[in-house]
Amino acid sequence: MASKTPVGFIGLGNMGNPMAKNLVKHGYPVIAYDVFPEACKEFQDLGAQVTESPADVAEKADRIITMLPSSPNVIEVYTGANGILKKVKKGSLLIDSSTIDPAVSKELAKAVEKMGAVFMDAPVSGGVGAARAANLTFMVGGVEQEFDAAKELLTCMGSNIVYCGEVGTGQxxxxxxxxxxxxxxxxxxxxxxxxxxxxxxxxxxxxxxxxxxxxxxxxxxxxxxxxxxxxxxxxxxxxxxxxxxxxxxxxxxxxxxxxxxxxxxxxxxxxxxxxxxxxxxxxxxxxxxxxxxxxxxxxxx
Amino acid sequence: MASKTPVGFIGLGNMGNPMAKNLVKHGYPVIAYDVFPEACKEFQDLGAQVTESPADVAEKADRIITMLPSSPNVIEVYTGANGILKKVKKGSLLIDSSTIDPAVSKELAKAVEKMGAVFMDAPVSGGVGAARAANLTFMVGGVEQEFDAAKELLTCMGSNIVYCGEVGTGQxxxxxxxxxxxxxxxxxxxxxxxxxxxxxxxxxxxxxxxxxxxxxxxxxxxxxxxxxxxxxxxxxxxxxxxxxxxxxxxxxxxxxxxxxxxxxxxxxxxxxxxxxxxxxxxxxxxxxxxxxxxxxxxxxx
Amino acid sequence: MASKTPVGFIGLGNMGNPMAKNLVKHGYPVIAYDVFPEACKEFQDLGAQVTESPADVAEKADRIITMLPSSPNVIEVYTGANGILKKVKKGSLLIDSSTIDPAVSKELAKAVEKMGAVFMDAPVSGGVGAARAANLTFMVGGVEQEFDAAKELLTCMGSNIVYCGEVGTGQxxxxxxxxxxxxxxxxxxxxxxxxxxxxxxxxxxxxxxxxxxxxxxxxxxxxxxxxxxxxxxxxxxxxxxxxxxxxxxxxxxxxxxxxxxxxxxxxxxxxxxxxxxxxxxxxxxxxxxxxxxxxxxxxxx
Amino acid sequence: MASKTPVGFIGLGNMGNPMAKNLVKHGYPVIAYDVFPEACKEFQDLGAQVTESPADVAEKADRIITMLPSSPNVIEVYTGANGILKKVKKGSLLIDSSTIDPAVSKELAKAVEKMGAVFMDAPVSGGVGAARAANLTFMVGGVEQEFDAAKELLTCMGSNIVYCGEVGTGQxxxxxxxxxxxxxxxxxxxxxxxxxxxxxxxxxxxxxxxxxxxxxxxxxxxxxxxxxxxxxxxxxxxxxxxxxxxxxxxxxxxxxxxxxxxxxxxxxxxxxxxxxxxxxxxxxxxxxxxxxxxxxxxxxx
Incomplete structure (x- = not known):
């Protein structure tokens, strides 16, 4: 288990919390961030590394999952002053599980691609109960060759991982x-x-x-x-x-x-x-x- | 087969035609009427008795099925100058399979009841194909004790006969x-x-x-x-x-x-x-x- | 004033009450009826003649205004067991100011015509205040030759009497x-x-x-x-x-x-x-x- | 007339064309730009100076009117690689008469304010005919102190200039x-x-x-x-x-x-x-x- 490479998780709210815990359960070292520091405490106790900003997450993990309330939050976490894009590594896989405007997903995908990384949108259906039970459905949009890499992580949190097509089609x-x-x-x-x-x-x-x-x-x-x-x-x-x-x-x-x-x-x-x-x-x-x-x-x- | 008592059928259009034929197939002597005489010819050849008016049907059969395009047609067939109610016999069972306003069904039921007969609404789902294949669904409203009597006839024309409740609930x-x-x-x-x-x-x-x-x-x-x-x-x-x-x-x-x-x-x-x-x-x-x-x-x- | 011929008024509710009073003010002997006897008391004091039924009104007045809540009330007042049509005189002018389905107005007009009388629909716009101030707008449908006769009465209750066309167009x-x-x-x-x-x-x-x-x-x-x-x-x-x-x-x-x-x-x-x-x-x-x-x-x- | 300072005009389509002509008629030297060069030719003949980009316009005029089809066009003209903001002078008055999302107007206003200039939204009502006849209505949003300055120009093109409130309220x-x-x-x-x-x-x-x-x-x-x-x-x-x-x-x-x-x-x-x-x-x-x-x-x- 110790050999698994770390996974970043940004957004530890009602849904993100149980999702990230399921990654921990599957042995992934989690690099955590939330705009509310208290949301991270629990993860510190679980052995996760808590960081100061999305950029820090991007520095320490080359696979990152974001789970945020709405488009402006996602834009800020990606393109803000301390956003993921400030320090994202080439070849990173960035998966956004927030439910947002697919046009925003497409724009972020372009910005991520310019940095040599890969963006996929993977919103979920199923509520907090399904998140706890690792029973979510993920609808995934993005380059098909990367689907398997995304699926490896998403199967820790969901039971049904559906490939929908190009970026934005998950949304x-x-x-x-x-x-x-x-x-x-x-x-x-x-x-x-x-x-x-x-x-x-x-x-x-x-x-x-x-x-x-x-x-x-x-x-x-x-x-x-x-x-x-x-x-x-x-x-x-x-x-x-x-x-x-x-x-x-x-x-x-x-x-x-x-x-x-x-x-x-x-x-x-x-x-x-x-x-x-x-x-x-x-x-x-x-x-x-x-x-x-x-x-x-x-x-x- | 010869021992079966006759069944009246009024309205031999796209839907009524195959429905009435299915009654004939099951050995029921059919007493037929349609406002367009040519619609009846085919039934004459099949051995059905063709009549001059709904009233005539009511005189010759104490179970009658109506299958008509809309509320005004049903009202006319029941309450018109030569309508069913002019000669309906006490204890008759009148089943209307037209799709009409349930408020009209309820009013007709009252008028029928005054004559000592029973009215049920039994509209169908399924189109002409289902009518031919005796595969219609009948949704039946009316007094529950009469449901079995209605079902006996309706099963010749449909595969699914559902009791819905009081008069009007079929509609x-x-x-x-x-x-x-x-x-x-x-x-x-x-x-x-x-x-x-x-x-x-x-x-x-x-x-x-x-x-x-x-x-x-x-x-x-x-x-x-x-x-x-x-x-x-x-x-x-x-x-x-x-x-x-x-x-x-x-x-x-x-x-x-x-x-x-x-x-x-x-x-x-x-x-x-x-x-x-x-x-x-x-x-x-x-x-x-x-x-x-x-x-x-x-x-x- | 005493020489004016009586006018029937059926329906003395929120609207009918001030309307009928305006007829009284203009010197018309009013023959009143309402399904709630207490609604008539006030009119008795004003010198109006209160009757037992719409039929009684029709017997005593050859111009009648009806002001009722909805279609079923109007149908009952016209065609019920003691309805206007039981005793309407030839040549009578029947004006319905209720707001009802124009199809009902047309049907009533036919029934009235069979009795040799005339039916007009004349619903109002304006509320109780306008009714009190004789400031209603009447939208009148019916035979154009009768419009002047109707207008003579309606101008006692309204300031704007508009001819709309055939029966039902007022509604x-x-x-x-x-x-x-x-x-x-x-x-x-x-x-x-x-x-x-x-x-x-x-x-x-x-x-x-x-x-x-x-x-x-x-x-x-x-x-x-x-x-x-x-x-x-x-x-x-x-x-x-x-x-x-x-x-x-x-x-x-x-x-x-x-x-x-x-x-x-x-x-x-x-x-x-x-x-x-x-x-x-x-x-x-x-x-x-x-x-x-x-x-x-x-x-x- | 020659003493009037130049006014920039960007977007010379169906509406912009007659609007800019009305500025010319009132003696304003017009600095023109349109993404389709042929749209500018007519203005060259009228003595206007035709430029290569919105930035050029901003360099040569400190009052600029934009009239463009939709939000993305306006964003490009303001914030693009050769956009107005590249060379806008402090104290400039930028008036956008396009009809766009008020949220976009507000964002542009912020960006313009950072450069020490003033942005107002002033969409029009009235079509091409009203534009020709200088008969448009302008609905103006922005800092109230600047309204008179905007009005001076807008009255050349419209007959009704209405102040609506803060930036975005024109839209x-x-x-x-x-x-x-x-x-x-x-x-x-x-x-x-x-x-x-x-x-x-x-x-x-x-x-x-x-x-x-x-x-x-x-x-x-x-x-x-x-x-x-x-x-x-x-x-x-x-x-x-x-x-x-x-x-x-x-x-x-x-x-x-x-x-x-x-x-x-x-x-x-x-x-x-x-x-x-x-x-x-x-x-x-x-x-x-x-x-x-x-x-x-x-x-x-």
């Missing part, structure tokens, strides 16, 4: 999936609500949809109506799961990509607006299936 | 399913289009969606992008399948039901508008998955 | 106007909100819009942003004005008319959904300009 | 106005279409809207229905006016601003999608009021 796949997910979740919520209003038992309606052409993951695996399924957020007052504010963020990325490529996304765009309105009405931290609750009429006056 | 289930189907089809179309614009191979994207939370019937069974799947309308220039104008009609029913019950259906409503715009732009007779083609940019100028 | 004009009003109100609300977020002073933005192509009644006469104008509901916590639930009702009528005529109304349809969601979220009784408040972000968590 | 005002314009235009188109379907004469309906609360610039000044008004694009097969593709571009800017500021814009977002779909269906170069034609049903099959 594209992620935001496409989440846009369709948002659409079908809202669709399921309004359909179930309408059916209930028309006299259908929600369990009966879910059963019919799930053997018919209306079937989707939101209806058969993550039904938003309380009482229809066990073990999903709708069974637990929409606690846990995937927060409405995070879904709104991903829909914002989809919208920006669609606008920039002049792609009509009439329902994706409306889904974005609905999740934004929900954030404005107190649903930001509830699971995104709470759209059922948002749409459900309570016209009591 | 409700049908329009709910189709509303969610329309939403997820448009969602799939715009998502696939966006992914392609962002550099993803459509087959790769479809594969990723289908193992992820964006998965739906429209992505995994009826993908709207040419080249992704075989044997679906998108592989055949959107010929065949389920016409855009029919989807627009069902979405209109969903919209009316939602309006009357004050149920918000933001995406269902938008899906309705998109299929209406498609009808206005020459897509009326194409399969409803042609929304991919409708959204695909051709900004050539 | 059509009303719901068309309100649909466009809802769209431009929501548009104004989201535009003002976006401008404020981008650093514009709301008064400056309103001023710019009002001299530019974005100008509309909602921006220049009824601005939804608190502090921009005086004397509008937004200046008074959205009290008074035109309630969200009433706007949702009118948008429902627009939607049903659009669905039945296969007319695409993408924004009208979305406006309907937004007002429905607002009703579901506690805004039912606030003025419809409260959509600004509904959209305004309060992402405090 | 904000422009895209807010155009978003509301797009919404009310589509709203007017669908309302007029619905009214016609319901039997109203379009001229009568327009008249009613224009005296009622549905009134807006699109209904009373630029009605999209052929035959309702003279002298507007709808009277001329939607030639001229403001192109659908330009409206789609501005709605894209509005959408990006809304996404970045987490502002819900449900109708603005839908309007964007509709104009995108129109671009995909051959309407890119027609006036944006052609949405009436786009929505109008032609269900001929």
């Amino acid at each position: 594209a796949a992620k935001i496409c999936n989440n846009m369709l997910l948002a659409i079908s979740m809202i669709g399921t919520a309004e359909t179930m609500n309408l059916g209930i209003r028309l006299g259908l038992d929600p369990k009966v309606l879910a059963k019919i949809l799930n053997i018919s052409s209306g079937r989707c993951w939101s209806s058969d695996t993550y039904n938003p109506v309380p009482g229809v399924m066990e073990g999903v957020p709708s069974a637990n007052n929409y606690q846990g799961g995937f927060g409405t504010t995070l879904m709104a963020k991903d829909l914002g990325l989809a919208q920006i990509s669609a606008t920039n490529t002049k792609t009509p996304v009439p329902l994706g765009s409306q889904a974005h607006q609905i999740y934004r309105m929900m954030c404005a009405k107190g649903y930001a931290l509830k699971d995104f299936s709470a759209v059922f609750q948002f749409l459900r009429e309570e016209e009591t006056f | 409700a289930a049908k329009i709910c399913n189709n509303m969610l189907l329309a939403i997820s089809m448009i969602g799939t179309a715009e998502t696939m289009n966006l992914g392609i614009r962002l550099g993803l191979d459509p087959k790769v994207l479809a594969k990723i969606l289908n193992i992820s939370s964006g998965r739906c019937w429209s992505s995994d069974t009826y993908n709207p992008v040419p080249g992704v799947m075989e044997g679906v309308p998108s592989a055949n220039n959107y010929q065949g399948g389920f016409g855009t104008t029919l989807m627009a009609k069902d979405l209109g029913l969903a919209q009316i039901s939602a309006t009357n019950t004050k149920t918000p259906v933001p995406l269902g409503s938008q899906a309705h508008q998109i299929y209406r715009m498609m009808c206005a732009k020459g897509y009326a007779l194409k399969d409803f998955s042609a929304v991919f083609q409708f959204l695909r940019e051709e900004e050539t100028f | 059509a004009a009303k719901i068309c106007n309100n649909m466009l009003l809802a769209i431009s109100m929501i548009g104004t609300a989201e535009t003002m909100n976006l401008g404020i977020r981008l650093g514009l002073d709301p008064k400056v933005l309103a001023k710019i819009l009002n001299i530019s192509s974005g100008r509309c009644w909602s921006s220049d006469t009824y601005n939804p942003v608190p502090g921009v104008m005086e004397g509008v509901p937004s200046a008074n916590n959205y009290q008074g004005g035109f309630g969200t639930t009433l706007m949702a009702k009118d948008l429902g009528l627009a939607q049903i008319s659009a669905t039945n005529t296969k007319t695409p109304v993408p924004l009208g349809s979305q406006a309907h959904q937004i007002y429905r969601m607002m009703c579901a979220k506690g805004y039912a009784l606030k003025d419809f300009s409260a959509v600004f408040q509904f959209l305004r972000e309060e992402e405090t968590f | 904000a005002a422009k895209i807010c106005n155009n978003m509301l314009l797009a919404i009310s235009m589509i709203g007017t188109a669908e309302t007029m279409n619905l009214g016609i379907r319901l039997g109203l004469d379009p001229k009568v309906l327009a008249k009613i809207l224009n005296i009622s609360s549905g009134r807006c610039w699109s209904s009373d000044t630029y009605n999209p229905v052929p035959g309702v008004m003279e002298g507007v694009p709808s009277a001329n097969n939607y030639q001229g006016g403001f192109g659908t593709t330009l409206m789609a571009k501005d709605l894209g800017l509005a959408q990006i601003s809304a996404t970045n500021t987490k502002t819900p814009v449900p109708l603005g977002s839908q309007a964007h999608q509709i104009y995108r779909m129109m671009c995909a269906k051959g309407y890119a170069l027609k006036d944006f009021s052609a949405v009436f034609q786009f929505l109008r049903e032609e269900e001929t099959f």
